[in-house]
Amino acid sequence: MVLFALFTTMLYSCNNMHPINTYAPLKILNILANIFEISREEKNLSKLEEGLKLSEVVDTNRFNKSELCRFHYFVANGWSYVLLLKYDSPEKVGLSSMEYEKEIYHLRVALNFIDDTDEINACQILTNLGCAFNHIGRYVEAQYYFNWALRINPDFGMALGNKGYGLYRYAREIFDAGHQFIFLQYARKYLLEALGKKDVYPDVENGFRELANYIANSCPSASWDDYKVYPDILKDCSDEDMDYRLWCIDNVLFLNPLNDVIQQNIVARDILHTPTMTLKSGDKPIYQSIFNQIKQEFVSARFFFYDGAYHDGAHFSDREVTLYRVFDQPLYSINIEKIKIAFRLCYSIFDKIAYLLNIYLNLGIDKNRVNFRNIWHESGDGKKPIRTDIFNTHKLALQGLFWLSKDLYEKTSSPIEPEAKEIATIRNYIEHKSFKVVEAKNPCWDEAPETYEIEQDAFYDKAMRLLRLTRSALIYLSSAIYEEERYKTPLNGGINTIEMELL
Numbered sequence: 001m002v003l004f005a006l007f008t009t010m011l012y013s014c015n016n017m018h019p020i021n022t023y024a025p026l027k028i029l030n031i032l033a034n035i036f037e038i039s040r041e042e043k044n045l046s047k048l049e050e051g052l053k054l055s056e057v058v059d060t061n062r063f064n065k066s067e068l069c070r071f072h073y074f075v076a077n078g079w080s081y082v083l084l085l086k087y088d089s090p091e092k093v094g095l096s097s098m099e100y101e102k103e104i105y106h107l108r109v110a111l112n113f114i115d116d117t118d119e120i121n122a123c124q125i126l127t128n129l130g131c132a133f134n135h136i137g138r139y140v141e142a143q144y145y146f147n148w149a150l151r152i153n154p155d156f157g158m159a160l161g162n163k164g165y166g167l168y169r170y171a172r173e174i175f176d177a178g179h180q181f182i183f184l185q186y187a188r189k190y191l192l193e194a195l196g197k198k199d200v201y202p203d204v205e206n207g208f209r210e211l212a213n214y215i216a217n218s219c220p221s222a223s224w225d226d227y228k229v230y231p232d233i234l235k236d237c238s239d240e241d242m243d244y245r246l247w248c249i250d251n252v253l254f255l256n257p258l259n260d261v262i263q264q265n266i267v268a269r270d271i272l273h274t275p276t277m278t279l280k281s282g283d284k285p286i287y288q289s290i291f292n293q294i295k296q297e298f299v300s301a302r303f304f305f306y307d308g309a310y311h312d313g314a315h316f317s318d319r320e321v322t323l324y325r326v327f328d329q330p331l332y333s334i335n336i337e338k339i340k341i342a343f344r345l346c347y348s349i350f351d352k353i354a355y356l357l358n359i360y361l362n363l364g365i366d367k368n369r370v371n372f373r374n375i376w377h378e379s380g381d382g383k384k385p386i387r388t389d390i391f392n393t394h395k396l397a398l399q400g401l402f403w404l405s406k407d408l409y410e411k412t413s414s415p416i417e418p419e420a421k422e423i424a425t426i427r428n429y430i431e432h433k434s435f436k437v438v439e440a441k442n443p444c445w446d447e448a449p450e451t452y453e454i455e456q457d458a459f460y461d462k463a464m465r466l467l468r469l470t471r472s473a474l475i476y477l478s479s480a481i482y483e484e485e486r487y488k489t490p491l492n493g494g495i496n497t498i499e500m501e502l503l
Contacts, residue, residue: 021059025067028058032074040081048085052078069113073125076106080128093135095399096386101406104132104416112418123149123156131162137400139170140472143260144252157197161208164190167261168211173397173479175275175486179258185224186261188215230266244306251464253302253471255295270299272474274481278488287481290356294349294477298470301345305467308338309460329439331456336437339463340430346466347427350408353401353477360481361390373410376402382412397479404473423462426452 020028035051038044055075060068079102087093093100107129114122130145146163149156164187171183191212194200200208216224234242245268252259255272274291315334323332350372357363358370358380365380378384391399407417409424417423429435429452436453447453454462 036078045085072106072110079103136403157194157200161194234265301342304338305342308335346470397476400476
């Protein structure tokens, strides 16, 4: 009660001198953590929400990197507790949940301040991010966060168990029976590995065990513990081809869902495609053509990034090109241009996905106005309500695409990716203005709005993020079309089934 009395006093005087900011950062963190945890234990939603309001007036400019990480982690926990108290289950959370937006945003900010030596905190943040992404339908990216946590600590039980649960959820979106079995096989494996780990609570452990048993009982005759070694499809490749494809496997960049569950060379194929499609008689089969275009642009962007980032030595096309330094340590080469091309291609793919969905789902948005952020709103107007009619219980992949769109910057709404605005700015400067990659920024110069400067490693990191995001979007797109074809209302009149053949 003393804590809440103090908290209430601070809350209602926060518009004046912000009393909470008179405390040292560690004291502030302790106050917030106690508010959130006690509110959760007492199931006191109003106190929890008041605590989150208090967190908004905290002056974090005095916080060091470790304190910033903990602050955003605690606030993310606060929003996750709001979800827990407001809804009976994740399935009852609305399509566009402000609580999930806030939780994910703060977890991502916390991740940016993570201390590499604090393994437990890092694993907790990454696992929580993976779980949140699973709940909102971004099951592909959830695996990225679970894998990251397990690279830090292979025995972190909550990451193991939730990775298994995530693979089970992912498996439900796989339309190839053989691939689906592999997903379920590894889902069971990770669920069982989580049992007995010291960081897994008993009730959570029981849930992991029950799901593992459910998977095994779904097909009692299956060889669940027979983890096959598949044929090496790269054994006859050239060394150059081999290096590229192994890099794609390691970075999980093949348009092949199996790349998310196994790391064997068998996954080194871009097999993602759309299904056999049923159209009204006379309709032109354009959907596969558009998907092919988008897919080719992605695999080209992927290679441009690889070739630009890992090519050794100067290229002959850069010889005899007269350029001058102006004390800004610029990097000019065809390799830098390849990374820029990869960045631009990936960013453009999102609007092309929206273009395809607009036609395929008959949304009726003006083809010259449709983009990846406005397609989800009525009449293609980002200020209007979400089109709930295009979502239903079986459209998890489409929901994943919707939430993925929140990673991109839009003036009318806040993204859930802290770097979204910067990435959009980079794209704008590359396309229309002056953009320069440098070895290091000159500390003697002020930032000039006429030119966007970025250090090489930072630019490469952002380009790689876009590659991963684009890959996820294409997997969701393929699954969404499969789901739509599977549950599509039977067509009246003439029907034309479009079969496909390999090019």
